[in-house]
Amino acid sequence: MASLLGTSSLFLSPSIELTGTKLSLKPQLLPLRPQLRSLVPLAVVSPNSVNSLLSDEAFKGLGDFSKSSLGEDEEVFSGDEYESEMDMEDFANGELVGGEGELSVTKLGLPEELVKSLEKRGITSLFPIQRAVLVPALEGRDIIARAKTGTGKTLAFGIPIIKRLMEEDGALTGRRSSHRLPRVLVLAPTRELAKQVEKEIKESAPYLNTVCVYGGVSYQLQQKALSRGVDVVVGTPGRLIDLIKSDTLRLDEVNFLVLDEADQMLAVGFEEDVEVILDNVPAVRQSMLFSATMPGWIKKLTRKYLNNPLTIDLVGEQEEKLAEGIKLSALPITPTTKRTVLSDLITVHAKGGKTIVFTQTKRDADEVSMALTNSIAAEALHGDISQHQRERTLNGFRQGKFTVLVATDVASRGLDIPNVDLIIHYELPNDPETFVHRSGRTGRAGKAGSAILMFTNNQRRTVKSLERDVGCKFEFITPPGIEEILESSAEHVAATLRGVHPQSIEYFLPAAEKLAAELGSNALAAALAQMSGFSQPPSSRSLISHEQGYVTIQLTREPGYSRGFFSARSVMGFLSDVYPDAADEVGKIQLLASEGVQGAVFDLPEEIAKTLLNKELPPGNTLSKITKLPALQDDGSPATDFYGRFSSRERGSRFGRSSGGSSRGGRSWNGGGRGRQSGSDDEYSGGGRSFKPRGNDWSRSPRGGSSINDWSGGRRSARSDDDWSGARRSDRSSYSGGRGDRSFGGAFGGACYKCGRPGHRALDCPGN
């Protein structure tokens, strides 16, 4: 395939600088072809430096994009290697720079109409990938390109193609016949992306006829649109093939071919269709391929269908594969409390802005959006939703009619929705690329944003791998406390109040003045509370399980009183001594992580906690209700992960069970430690009921409470649980024995908080 202009030297656009805003200038000028000189102050990379720019590790972590994968002759440029030599004088005079020291679109030799429509859209200077692609694209070179999410790849191919079409149209009379065939074909993997590319091109070049074709909508309408004469066709492979086969779409005049998100074509099974289409476009054309990774199929495509392509990789060896402005956090959570915490996360972290929540399954997307709708306006987006509804949903979200979109990965690639503030990975993505693309729906076009990854204990390792593969670092966070939630809600409401029209305010002023005279600032506080959805006081919420009606208590033992032991079991012993009801009701117990301070946190029902906090305590021990979790020993560690008697009470009640009586039976031991032990979240998803120790059906004991004893005995003999440490076993055995005691009058089963040994209370401690 011959390129349209042919190539001679390597000309690159100026000042590619990814890590900072400062331009890197090097006054080294290679001979340029005259027509290009007039176009743009050119940057040049010396051919001698080309080899040093090859980067075998460029796509490390996200796939293989190395030189070896491309073939020996291909040139690879990594953005930060570019050196610019531009008209130094103009630059020094500030004549070439647009906003933030970047190249102004007015100085690029682009047609005036194009400049105007770009400026109208707020595009005054080029982004790095656009600068990098511009000149080689105008030179007619085939290009393989890669840049971070939201960095303007669409216009990277869009601007040079539009410029070329406009120039052709200026030169060729009669070009704009109503039967003209498309000169540009852009392939996109999803309907949403195709629509978006169409929009970007249409808005930048309204004088070109751009038609978008994809499945799920009327074939006839697309047929009609194509028959009116068209310049650019953007489409998904399936529908394109149908239109080609029916001879509605003729590709004979295509001389620009773009494959956007090429690796995603593979992921959604379009390989064959793509190849059929590529076999149908004229051999003499210019091709540009954008891909985040280089799987085998893409390498094959580039070898077969691209002509001596230039590779422009603006991600390269940079560890971080995400745009700079995205703040990443990770939140450990149990599957059963995910949904409750989700709306709190949105309230606190999206700060009233737009959020996209990503789920793995369509069902989850539906269910999560339904559940959210009670408190926040949310809609689902996934492949089972009709194309029309998908478009309506996306438009509504864009226009801010609702603020939370719950989507499967169908929406993760390419979607350009301005001002998405928060991404929540409600389920872990399947691979690092999906993580990058999901997260990349925020922080677009240089803006800031955050992404939060929700994960369960047994996914910790995956989170670590993700950090490694994506080259990012998560800040580990805890679910928002009630104070934060209230504060954020009040802030959103206050922001809404500021938007109320002054004339409307006037109508309400007399009533407001009367109320203020009567109640003072309480009147305004009441309005804020009502608008925030807190007309009733918020019920207390556990910081560990996030269950309503529970509070989290911290037990701290002063250093002078600490001993060489401290375990969940001793906490049970302590509670049994101080207030047995608390020992009965305690939920998960987790030990503090801080060195030198012995302590633990645990959940209790609010009323029980109140009584406990008024009890006299043994010296050296303090109890307090906390509003933020302190650092805890690794949640997944068997040595620290411990559930009290009724830890599954809420799961039971959520699934229609009573929290007392026989439902407490053997199920009360289901918990995080177990989930981790058996390595599956599903064990939780059924409300914790599905956990069964291997070969031991204790959880189904028909005898309710007595199953505890069965379990205890069964556990000791159930040595098949070999991934449990001895300590763990003894913790649990002793403790369950204690519960037997509490319920059935046997021996005390906690541990003495004085000496740490099981089987007796502190009062009966032999050391007394």
Ligand SMILES: Nc1ncnc2c1ncn2[C@@H]1O[C@H](COP(=O)(O)OP(=O)(O)OP(=O)(O)O)[C@@H](O)[C@H]1O
């Ligand atoms: N030079 C520019 N100046 C300002 N805004 C721009 C510029 N170029 C593109 N944009 C805007 O930035 C946003 C992101 O662009 P685009 O969708 O092309 O990114 P992308 O790299 O294709 O993202 P993704 O990888 O997620 O598909 C768009 O809204 C686009 O209009």
